[in-house]
Amino acid sequence: MPKLTIDGTVVEVEPGLTVLQACELIDVEIPRFCYHERLSIAGNCRMCLVAMEGSPKPIASCAMPAADGMVIHTNTPEVHKMREGVMEFLLINHPLDCPICDQGGECDLQDQALFYGFDRGRYIENKRAVRDKYMGPLIKTIMTRCIHCTRCIRFATEVAGVPEIGAIGRGENMEVVTYLDQALASELSGNVIDLCPVGALTSKPYAFVARPWELSKTETIDVMDAVGSNIRVDARGGEVLRVLPRLNEEINEEWISDKSRFACDGLRRQRLDRPYLRVDGKLRPVRWQEAFDAIAARIKNLPGRKIAAVAGDLVDCEAMVALQDLMAALGSPHLDCRQDGAALPAEPRSAYLFNTTIAGIASAGACLLIGTNPRREAPIINARIRERYRAGGFQIGVIGPADDLTYPYDHLGDGPEALVKIADGAHPFAEVLRASETPMIVVGQGALLRGDGGAVLAAVRKLVDTCGILRPDSGWNGFNVLHTAAARVGGLDLGFVPQRGGKDVAAIVAGAEAGEIEVVYLLGADELPMERLGGAFVIYQGHHGDAGAHRADVILPGAAYTEKDATYVNTEGRVQFATRVCYPPGDAREDWAILRALSDALECSLPFERLADVRARLREVNPVFAEPDVIVRAPWGTFGGTGEVGSEPFVSPIENFYMTNAISRASVTMAECTRAFAGKSEKKTGTHG
Amino acid sequence: MSPAGDGMGAAEAPFSFSEANVERAKAVIAKYPDGRQQSAVMALLDLAQRQNGGWLSQPALEYVAEFLGMPTIRVAEVATFYTMYNRTPIGRHHVQVCTNLSCWLRGSDEIAAVCRETLGIDFGQTSADGAFTLSEVECLCACVNAPIVQIDDDFYEDLTAESMRTILDALRAGQTPKPGSQIGRTSSEPMGGLTTLTGGDGDGGEARPTGES
Ligand code: SF4
Ligand code: FES
Ligand code: FES
Numbered sequence: 061m062p063k064l065t066i067d068g069t070v071v072e073v074e075p076g077l078t079v080l081q082a083c084e085l086i087d088v089e090i091p092r093f094c095y096h097e098r099l100s101i102a103g104n105c106r107m108c109l110v111a112m113e114g115s116p117k118p119i120a121s122c123a124m125p126a127a128d129g130m131v132i133h134t135n136t137p138e139v140h141k142m143r144e145g146v147m148e149f150l151l152i153n154h155p156l157d158c159p160i161c162d163q164g165g166e167c168d169l170q171d172q173a174l175f176y177g178f179d180r181g182r183y184i185e186n187k188r189a190v191r192d193k194y195m196g197p198l199i200k201t202i203m204t205r206c207i208h209c210t211r212c213i214r215f216a217t218e219v220a221g222v223p224e225i226g227a228i229g230r231g232e233n234m235e236v237v238t239y240l241d242q243a244l245a246s247e248l249s250g251n252v253i254d255l256c257p258v259g260a261l262t263s264k265p266y267a268f269v270a271r272p273w274e275l276s277k278t279e280t281i282d283v284m285d286a287v288g289s290n291i292r293v294d295a296r297g298g299e300v301l302r303v304l305p306r307l308n309e310e311i312n313e314e315w316i317s318d319k320s321r322f323a324c325d326g327l328r329r330q331r332l333d334r335p336y337l338r339v340d341g342k343l344r345p346v347r348w349q350e351a352f353d354a355i356a357a358r359i360k361n362l363p364g365r366k367i368a369a370v371a372g373d374l375v376d377c378e379a380m381v382a383l384q385d386l387m388a389a390l391g392s393p394h395l396d397c398r399q400d401g402a403a404l405p406a407e408p409r410s411a412y413l414f415n416t417t418i419a420g421i422a423s424a425g426a427c428l429l430i431g432t433n434p435r436r437e438a439p440i441i442n443a444r445i446r447e448r449y450r451a452g453g454f455q456i457g458v459i460g461p462a463d464d465l466t467y468p469y470d471h472l473g474d475g476p477e478a479l480v481k482i483a484d485g486a487h488p489f490a491e492v493l494r495a496s497e498t499p500m501i502v503v504g505q506g507a508l509l510r511g512d513g514g515a516v517l518a519a520v521r522k523l524v525d526t527c528g529i530l531r532p533d534s535g536w537n538g539f540n541v542l543h544t545a546a547a548r549v550g551g552l553d554l555g556f557v558p559q560r561g562g563k564d565v566a567a568i569v570a571g572a573e574a575g576e577i578e579v580v581y582l583l584g585a586d587e588l589p590m591e592r593l594g595g596a597f598v599i600y601q602g603h604h605g606d607a608g609a610h611r612a613d614v615i616l617p618g619a620a621y622t623e624k625d626a627t628y629v630n631t632e633g634r635v636q637f638a639t640r641v642c643y644p645p646g647d648a649r650e651d652w653a654i655l656r657a658l659s660d661a662l663e664c665s666l667p668f669e670r671l672a673d674v675r676a677r678l679r680e681v682n683p684v685f686a687e688p689d690v691i692v693r694a695p696w697g698t699f700g701g702t703g704e705v706g707s708e709p710f711v712s713p714i715e716n717f718y719m720t721n722a723i724s725r726a727s728v729t730m731a732e733c734t735r736a737f738a739g740k741s742e743k744k745t746g747t748h749g
Numbered sequence: 750m751s752p753a754g755d756g757m758g759a760a761e762a763p764f765s766f767s768e769a770n771v772e773r774a775k776a777v778i779a780k781y782p783d784g785r786q787q788s789a790v791m792a793l794l795d796l797a798q799r800q801n802g803g804w805l806s807q808p809a810l811e812y813v814a815e816f817l818g819m820p821t822i823r824v825a826e827v828a829t830f831y832t833m834y835n836r837t838p839i840g841r842h843h844v845q846v847c848t849n850l851s852c853w854l855r856g857s858d859e860i861a862a863v864c865r866e867t868l869g870i871d872f873g874q875t876s877a878d879g880a881f882t883l884s885e886v887e888c889l890c891a892c893v894n895a896p897i898v899q900i901d902d903d904f905y906e907d908l909t910a911e912s913m914r915t916i917l918d919a920l921r922a923g924q925t926p927k928p929g930s931q932i933g934r935t936s937s938e939p940m941g942g943l944t945t946l947t948g949g950d951g952d953g954g955e956a957r958p959t960g961e962s
Contacts, residue, residue, distance in 0.1 A: 217820075226822035228829040239822040240807075 064130035079121040079132055080108055088134055091143060091172050093150075093257045094209035095122035098313065099218060102210050105150070107172065109142045110134045118142050140176070147176040153188045153232075154258070155204050162200075163259030165272040169207065190235055195225075196243025197732040198250055198322055200267050206236050206260035212252040219315070220246040221446050221466025236260070243736050247439035247717055250321040254304065254314070265322055265729045266302045270294075279306055281628055281638040282320040283374050283621040284724065286543035287418070287440045288630030289316045293324070293622055298642040300324045300622050310419045311630070317439040318733065319717065319724055324622075326727030330605045332617035333646025343615065348647065351614050352661035358597050359579055359662060364391025368568040368577045371397040371556055372584035372602065373545035373721050376626030376638070378674045379601075379618070379651035380547070380556050381681060382666055383583050386655055389664035393562030394577065397551025399585045400713060401565050402505050403513030404541070404548070406557040408697030409684075411517075412549065413633040414441075415537040416500045417691055421448050424538065425496030428489065429469070430479060430520065431460045431710030432504020436717040437544050438631070442466065457489045460506060460710035474709035476516055479507075483523035493527035500538035501529055506710045508541075514701015521700040530696060537696070543631040544713055544720065546621075547584075550629040553682045572596035582608045583651070584618065586722050601654060603644070604722035616658070617648035620723060624650045625671060627678060627685065635688045764808040766816070770796050774816065787819045790827050794834055803843060804835035832886070840875045840882040842920055844868070845899040848885050851892035856909075860896050861885070863913045880921065893937035894930055903928035907940075 063072045066083055073082045078101070080090050093105035103123035110121045113131035118139070121132070133139060151173070158164045190203040210227065213236065217223040222245055224238050238244055244252070253263050275294040282289040282303070289312035292304045303324045305316040335351035336343040346354075359367065369387050371380050380397065387395050398404055404412045416424060421444040434442040442465060448454050449467040456469035459478045472478045472489055481487040493499040501523065507516050520539075524530060529538040543549060551557075558564050563571055565588070571577035573594040580593055584602040590611035600612035603620040621628075622641040629635050644650070649657075652674050659666040668674050678685040684692050714720055716738060718730040766774060777792040793816060797809045805828050814821040828834045835843075844864055848857045865871055868881045875882040891897045894906035898913065905916055905928055912931040919926040934940065 223820035224822055226820075226826045228822075228825055230830045237822075239820075239825060 062126050062128040062130075064126055064128065064132060066132045067135055073126050077126050079110065079112075079119070079124045079126050079130070082126040083110075083121065083132070083134060090121055090134060091176065092122055093168060093172075093207060094211060096211055096214075096255065099211060099214040099255075102214065105207065105209050106146045107143065107150070109139065109146060111136060111139050111142075143176045144178060147173060148178055148182070150207050151177070151181070152183050153204070154207065155187065157205070158259075161202070161205065161259040162262040162267060163205075163256075167259060168257035188232055193235075193237050194241045194243065195238050195261070196245075196249065197729065197736050198264055198318060199244060199253060200262045200264040201260060202262070203235060203260055205258045207258055208234055208236065209257055210236075211255045211257065212236065212261060215252055215255050216244065216246065216249075218450070219251075219443055219447070220248045221443075222246040225252075245737055247317050247319070247435060248315055248443060250318045251305070251315045263302065263322075265325060270296055270301050275301065276641075278622075278639050278641040280622065280641065281636045282316060283546035283628060283638070284317065284319040284323055284721070285438050285440075286546055286548060286631040287311060287317075287438050288546065288628060288632075288634060288636050289320055289440055290636075291316060291320060293641045295622075295641050300327050300641060310417070311632075311634070312440045315440060315443060319720070319730065322729045322733070323718075323724040323727045325729050326604075326723040326725070327620055327622060329728070330722075330726040331645050331648070332603055332605055332609060332615055333644075333648055334617055335647065336609075336612070336615035338613040343612070348657070349661075351616060352658055354614055355599055355658065356661045356663075359390065362578060365393070365561075366576070366578040367392040367581070368394035368563065368571065368579070369581040369583060370395070370399050370565055370568060370585040370588065371547060371551050372399055372582070372586055372608070373547050374621060374723070375547040375551070375584045376621070376624065376628060376651065377547075377550040377554060377678055377685070378624075378626055378671070379583060379655065380551055380554050381678055382652040382655035382659075382668065382674060383581065384554060384556050384681075385666055385677070386659050386662070386664070387581075388559075389659065389666075390662070393559035394568055394571070395556055395562065396558060396565040396568065397548060397554075397556035399565055399587055400505060400509045400545075401513075402508040403510075403517050403701055404508060404552060405517075405699045406552050406555055408695060408699065409553070409633065410537065410539065410694035410696050411699040412541050412543075412552050413694055414502075414540040414542060414631040415633075415694065416540050417632050418444055421445055421500070422451070423498055424448060424454070424500040425498040426455045426457075426492050426500070428457045428472075428482070428493060428499075428501040429460065429465075430501060430503045431507025431516075431712075432502055432542050433461060433463050433465065433506070433712035433714070434502065434504075434542060435463065435465050436712055436714045437504060437542055439717075441542065441631075455492050457492070460504070461712060463712075475707055476507075476512065476519060476705035476710075477707060479516065479519050479523065480705060483519050483526055485526055490523075490527050493529065497531065497534070498536050498538065499527065499529055500540060502540045502542050504542050504710070504712065505544050506712045509713060510706070510708065510710075512703060512706040515703040515705045518700030518702065519705055521698070537693075541631070546628050546630070549631060549633055550627065553629055553633075553684055554678070555681065569593065582612070584608070584722070601651065602722065603648065604726055606722035606725060616654050617644070617646065618651040618654060619644040619648055623648075626651075627675070627688075629684075632691060633684065633694060634691055635685055637688060761806040761808050764797065764801060764806060764812045766796065766812070767800060770800055778817075786817050787823075790817055790819070790824060791831070793817065794824070794828055798834060803839045803841075804837060838875070840879050842880060842900055843882050843884065844917075845884045845886040845889075846872075847887070847889045847895070847897045847899070849888040849892075851888070852896040855895040857896040859910050860898060860908050860913050863910045864898070864917065867914055867917045881917075894934065906930045907932040907934060 090108045092108045094102045103120045108121045109118040111133040112119050193201045213225045216225040278293050282291045290306040290308040292306045294302045307314045334345045337346045446467045457472045458469045459473050462471045482490045573592050579597045582600045586606040586608040598612045599614045600608040601616040603618050623644040626638045718733040719725045724730045777789045778786045781788040793813045814824040846861050872885040889897045898905045907930045916926045
């Protein structure tokens with residue numbers, strides 16, 4: 061291992077590290093613009109210059125491999141002077157318009173200029189001006205500020221896999237553009253805003269909204285998909301203004317999807333801010349007590365088997381456990397958290413988890429995607445698969461729609477037929493899986509939410525056995541279910557599924573239609589065929605006036621994910637806590653508290669006084685809730701339904717990435733994205749296998 | 750005229766290689782290891798430019814990108830970086846006047862003036878009949894024979910106002926003037942004959958006499 065001296069400290073580093081990385085190891089800070097640890101090395105900004113003994117010229121530390129015996133100085137007057145020189149050059153064409161720049165206050169260039177800038181300019185020629193570019197509804201560009209670090213180009217090409225940004229022209233005429241000024245068609249495009257070290261790429265929806273120092277910053281969890289990305293929510297005066305990623309190496313690294321980042325304006329629109337009651341066919345605002353009384357009047361004396369509950373996609377575990385307990389108290393066995401009807405078993409736990417884990421994708425040797433389009437269902441996981449593909453030696457097969465996933469793959473078939481063939485070993489891809497030490501398969505909801513979902517799952521289970529997806533010797537578990545709903549795994553962990561003799565969601569809808577079910581409790585469930593609920597009395601508890609609220613007879617206004625301290629379990633089975641950023645609007649309340657109050661009105665009080673009581677109940681129902689932020693390995697078991705698989709092709713449940721839940725449907729920004737991108741990412745490209 | 754973006758997006762005629770060019774392109778690609786076909790991008794852009802009347806249209810860029818299986822923006826980066834790829838239509842003859850130091854010291858101002866006057870256009874313009882495009886270029890790396898003008902693929906060296914005019918007139922008349930030195934030099938030997946190494950029977954250092962190659 062190379063040993064080098066940095067500012068008098070001897071440090072031994074892994075071979076292959078750069079001088080800059082070696083400096084970081086001992087907390088010596090090196091200024092940089094183009095270097096980014098998750099992107100390839102460009103070495104073009106020259107801000108990271110350091111002095112090396114024996115070298116007549118300064119070296120770019122980000123591009124220089126650390127070698128044995130190097131003596132590096134990062135803090136001498138000479139080094140300072142070099143950096144001042146670089147900074148002066150960078151600022152020659154920079155407009156210095158910090159007062160009107162959205163990056164102000166969180167700008168690398170501004171910060172570095174504080175240390176290495178000169179207090180006046182010596183450049184008296186004309187500065188160059190650059191035409192602003194169109195990059196879509198999310199990214200605002202002021203290209204005169206660009207310092208040509210090429211981070212955005214490398215991100216789009218390497219991580220996002222949409223090589224659409226480039227630098228055209230040369231020298232002074234170099235400009236960063238998207239080809240033909242097209243919108244950047246990536247579900248991860250917003251990350252270039254964070255990457256851009258200056259104010260050239262900023263957030264369009266957030267333009268001129270706030271200054272960073274005015275914001276209160278809260279670390280929490282995203283619920284736009286089942287990934288559980290770690291986010292930081294910035295708010296001012298009780299209003300969520302923007303969402304940024306937070307580093308979590310095991311989940312989202314430092315990226316988030318555009319929906320996670322930009323759907324937050326949906327939190328301000330279409331909100332349910334007071335209880336409503338349907339009177340003479342019209343929803344009328346009422347006080348909490350009136351709403352509860354109406355429910356009590358309808359439910360009291362009703363046998364439990366005539367009541368049913370469905371939990372939606374954004375619901376937190378606290379609310380689900382409270383509703384579950386309330387349903388038990390009312391004597392109803394009809395509950396389901398799989399509102400899409402996916403054939404997910406509640407047992408064993410490993411049957412519905414992404415067992416390989418998100419970070420584990422990096423060690424997979426081959427991959428089979430079944431009925432899923434991860435690019436639309438979980439862009440962060442798709443980026444991981446792409447990262448693994450880029451590392452080489454990774455064969456990917458797809459059964460299902462042949463969409464552009466940003467990496468090449470073998471398209472093995474459209475529907476269950478190909479799946480059965482592989483499971484029977486009658487397809488060459490079975491050999492690919494068997495030959496790998498660490499094969500993984502990803503089963504999407506598209507494969508499960510169909511009539512033959514149970515049979516498909518059984519076929520998958522068989523494939524797991526015949527193709528060696530589990531390797532007991534090494535402990536490798538390559539079986540993965542990719543969820544699309546943040547609430548789903550939590551619901552299954554709690555057993556929010558039909559109890560003994562209970563109906564699942566399809567039977568609940570059919571029962572309501574037939575009049576057997578008289579009361580339906582929709583806990584944030586908006587993706588049901590509402591028109592088929594017949595004459596049932598529908599209680600909708602949730603935060604947005606979406607499909608559920610429109611059908612409801614009583615509306616109980618709840619809190620969105622930024623408005624409550626809540627527990628979510630991601631697709632890997634990782635328990636995480638969301639933190640309240642601001643209070644729910646108007647009369648709306650935290651969801652478990654609403655259920656607690658309702659239980660009083662129904663004279664079957666839930667024994668919860670504080671959040672801690674609900675959390676204790678969660679741990680009691682399932683001990684995994686006692687171990688937040690970690691992966692608890694789930695034991696393997698048998699699962700899968702019976703029957704024959706059909707022949708219809710698999711389709712992804714997500715047609716439009718930008719609108720998948722009540723919040724994103726209420727978001728103006730997501731509506732703009734839908735207009736700009738609808739159907740575009742489906743365009744086939746040269747990467748198709 | 751910024752090289753960036755100009756001509757992009759305009760409605761342009763579709764483009765595909767002629768059969769002969771497909772063969773040529775394949776031969777170029779074959780020079781590189783498998784999977785490295787993108788290395789052939791510059792050669793293919795050149796073929797495309799020649800076939801397309803001296804400039805690269807957007808369909809031409811896209812065709813080359815598809816031919817090589819690379820993103821169009823990467824091809825656009827190459828095509829806009831190098832000044833010898835033209836991104837806007839040009840005349841049948843591309844007259845490129847070097848105005849860098851050596852040529853300037855040897856009278857490029859006058860040469861440029863002759864071009865302007867004879868062709869009736871300024872730098873960056875194309876004559877109305879589409880016959881000529883006049884450009885100002887940086888050092889053409891033939892300074893010893895300055896002043897230099899490159900017309901299409903040929904260098905015209907040791908120019909004077911007179912010879913420049915003759916060349917342009919000949920081109921306009923549809924003839925092909927003789928490229929190279931216009932004062933009879935073979936390459937870059939001294940104008941007034943040899944000044945050193947004149948000995949003849951020397952020790953291996955004998956210079957080649959003028960006129961032989
Ligand atoms: S736009 Fe920003 S990220 Fe992209 S090259 Fe310019 S400065 Fe770098
Ligand atoms: S950070 Fe090293 S050259 Fe930019
Ligand atoms: S200066 Fe004209 S060729 Fe070099």
